[in-house]
Amino acid sequence: MGDTTSIVKKENPGVPSVSLLNDCEIRFCELYARGEAPYAGNPTKCYKAAFNTNDPTCGMKAYMLLARSDVQKHLTDIMSVEFDETAYIKEFVKTNMMSIIEEMAHNSFTDRNGKAISPAPSRSVAVSAAKVLMDLYKIREPNANELNISNKDGGNITFNVIVPESKKKELANEE
Numbered sequence: 001m002g003d004t005t006s007i008v009k010k011e012n013p014g015v016p017s018v019s020l021l022n023d024c025e026i027r028f029c030e031l032y033a034r035g036e037a038p039y040a041g042n043p044t045k046c047y048k049a050a051f052n053t054n055d056p057t058c059g060m061k062a063y064m065l066l067a068r069s070d071v072q073k074h075l076t077d078i079m080s081v082e083f084d085e086t087a088y089i090k091e092f093v094k095t096n097m098m099s100i101i102e103e104m105a106h107n108s109f110t111d112r113n114g115k116a117i118s119p120a121p122s123r124s125v126a127v128s129a130a131k132v133l134m135d136l137y138k139i140r141e142p143n144a145n146e147l148n149i150s151n152k153d154g155g156n157i158t159f160n161v162i163v164p165e166s167k168k169k170e171l172a173n174e175e
Helices: 023-034 043-051 060-067 069-080 083-104 119-138 167-175
Strands: 145-148 156-162
Touching: 023 060, 023 069, 043 060, 060 069, 083 119, 119 167
Parallel strands: none
Antiparallel strands: 145 156
């Protein structure tokens, strides 16, 4: 992590820094302002990660750190830097969906009595995460059609119909 007691002026590209913060304080600010889940906006988790500690007073120390004017100034500087928020959110969603798919594919779950639970709910979660990724990257089934049914109260039902290729087309392609 570096020397946490020495005070150094840190420069981040595009972030003007007028305050003097140590390495851990700068890392705390970066995690708090731009970190991914579960760090962004969670001072206690950011403090634990930045200072590499599990001290029970981390929450209090994190809020005390946030109250300092030099830390608030650095956070303002970090957040003022322009970045492509859409690309960031897209990457964030992709990372989380991939981790959900990975977790559901390789874990088995048990009930409170230790009895194995059917993998069907896990598969359902993985399929839902995959659908989110397909929507995110505009991936569509080549032979899919949608049928929308709506009523006068505004309720909608959407059916995704996948039309199978006919056997005749498959035979013609093999010849």
